[in-house]
Amino acid sequence: MTSACDATMMSTNNLTHTTMMYAASDDNDEHKSYKSPLSSRYASHEMSFNFSEFKKFTTWRKLWAILAKAQRDLGLPITSEQIKEMETNSEEIDFEFVVQEEKKTRHDVMAHVHEFALRCPSAAPVIHLGATSCYVGDNTDLICIRDAFDILLPKLARCIQRLSVFAEEYKATPTLGFTHMQPAQLVTVGKRACLWLNDLVIDLHNLTQARNNLRFRGCKGTTGTQASFMQLFNGDEAKVRQLDKLVTQYAGFDKAFIICGQTYTRKVDSDCLSVLASLGASVHKLCTDIRLLANMKEIEEPFESTQIGSSAMAYKRNPMRSERCCSLARHLITLSSNAYNTHAVQWMERTLDDSANRRVTIPEAFLTADILLNTLQNVTEGLVVYEAIINRHIQQVCKNN
Numbered sequence: 001m002t003s004a005c006d007a008t009m010m011s012t013n014n015l016t017h018t019t020m021m022y023a024a025s026d027d028n029d030e031h032k033s034y035k036s037p038l039s040s041r042y043a044s045h046e047m048s049f050n051f052s053e054f055k056k057f058t059t060w061r062k063l064w065a066i067l068a069k070a071q072r073d074l075g076l077p078i079t080s081e082q083i084k085e086m087e088t089n090s091e092e093i094d095f096e097f098v099v100q101e102e103k104k105t106r107h108d109v110m111a112h113v114h115e116f117a118l119r120c121p122s123a124a125p126v127i128h129l130g131a132t133s134c135y136v137g138d139n140t141d142l143i144c145i146r147d148a149f150d151i152l153l154p155k156l157a158r159c160i161q162r163l164s165v166f167a168e169e170y171k172a173t174p175t176l177g178f179t180h181m182q183p184a185q186l187v188t189v190g191k192r193a194c195l196w197l198n199d200l201v202i203d204l205h206n207l208t209q210a211r212n213n214l215r216f217r218g219c220k221g222t223t224g225t226q227a228s229f230m231q232l233f234n235g236d237e238a239k240v241r242q243l244d245k246l247v248t249q250y251a252g253f254d255k256a257f258i259i260c261g262q263t264y265t266r267k268v269d270s271d272c273l274s275v276l277a278s279l280g281a282s283v284h285k286l287c288t289d290i291r292l293l294a295n296m297k298e299i300e301e302p303f304e305s306t307q308i309g310s311s312a313m314a315y316k317r318n319p320m321r322s323e324r325c326c327s328l329a330r331h332l333i334t335l336s337s338n339a340y341n342t343h344a345v346q347w348m349e350r351t352l353d354d355s356a357n358r359r360v361t362i363p364e365a366f367l368t369a370d371i372l373l374n375t376l377q378n379v380t381e382g383l384v385v386y387e388a389i390i391n392r393h394i395q396q397v398c399k400n401n
Contacts, residue, residue: 130221130229138217156279164197215256217256
C-alpha cells in the first residue's frame with residue numbers, strides 16, 4: 001500500500017520531471033516562459049512599449065545620431081550622409097546578432113555599437129564618438145521616465161475629473177462619518193469623495209513637478225569631467241559646453257544636469273519613485289474605503305452583468321478592482337525603498353550595482369502606477385451608491401443613541 005508520504009513524493013517527482021522536460025525543450029512557446037503580469041496582464045500598451053527593448057535600443061541609436069549631428073555642427077569632420085545613414089537605420093535592429101555579440105563582449109552597449117556599425121558602414125567611425133555607455137544608457141532612461149510621466153499625468157487627471165463628477169452628484173447625500181472606524185457625525189457621500197480627490201490632486205502636483213524637474217544627462221564623459229570631448233575639440237571648452245547644450249536640445253529637453261559623475265545622480269530615481277509610491281498610498285486609501293463601504297453595502301464599484309463574484313459563491317459581489325488596486329499599490333510603495341538604497345550605495349563617481357536593480361525597479365514602478373490609474377478610472381466611472389441602505393444605517397445609529 002502506498003503511504004501518503006510516498007504519494008506526495010511521487011506527485012512532486014512528476015511535477016519536477018515535467019518542469020525539467022519543458023525547461024530543456026527548444027520549443028519557444030510563449031506560455032512556457034515567465035512573463036511579468038504587469039505587462040502581460042494589466043498595464044497599457046503605451047506604457048509597456050515605453051519600457052520595451054525596442055524603445056530602449058532604438059533610442060540609443062537616435063542618441064548616437066544626435067551626438068554626431070551636434071559634433072558636426074561644431075566642426076568635427078562628420079558628414080550629413082553619415083548622420084542620415086544613422087537616422088535611417090535607427091529602428092532596424094538585428095536582435096539575434098546583438099545577443100550573440102553580447103555573449104562575446106559581455107557588454108550590451110558595445111554589442112549594439114557593433115550591430116549598428118555593420119548596418120551603417122559609412123557612419124561606423126563616428127558612432128559613439130567620445131561617449132561613454134552612460135551617454136546612451138542614462139539619457140535613454142531619462143527619456144523613458146519623462147515619457148512615462150507624460151502617459152500617467154492625463155490618466156491621473158481623468159481619474160480626478162471622474163471622481164469630481166461623482167462628488168458633485170452626491171454632495172448633499174448624507175452618510176455616517178467614521179472616526180476610529182466607529183460611527184461619528186454625519187458627512188455627505190460627496191464630502192468623503194473630496195477627501196480622496198484632495199489626495200489625488202496633491203499627487204497630480206507632485207508628479208507634474210517631478211516630471212518638470214527632470215534634466216538630461218547630456219555629454220559628460222566617463223567620470224563627468226567631459227575629458228574625452230575636450231580631447232575631441234582640442235581643449236575648446238566653449239565647444240564642449242555647446243555640445244552638451246545641443247545634444248540636450250536635440251533630445252527634446254530644456255536643460256541638462258550641471259554636475260554628473262559617470263551617471264546622473266540616482267537621487268533623481270528616488271525622487272521619481274517617491275511620488276509614484278505616494279500616489280500608490282493615495283489609491284490604496286481610496287480603494288480601501290470603497291472595500292469597507294462595499295462590505296456595508298453602501299457603495300459598490302462597477303459590477304458587470306456577466307461578472308462572476310466567486311467560483312464557489314455566485315451571489316458574492318467582491319470589490320475585485322479595488323482589491324487589485326490595493327494589492328499593486330503595496331508593490332508600488334515598496335519599490336521606492338529600492339531607489340533610496342541604490343542611491344545610498346553609489347560609491348564615488350559610480351558603481352555598477354545599480355544597473356540590474358534599476359532595470360527592474362524603474363519600469364515596474366511606472367507600469368504599476370499605470371495599472372492603478374487605468375483600474376481606478378474604471379472604478380470612479382461606475383461607482384454605485386445605495387442611498388436606502390445608507391439611510392437605514394443612519395437611522396439605526398440614531399435609534400441606538
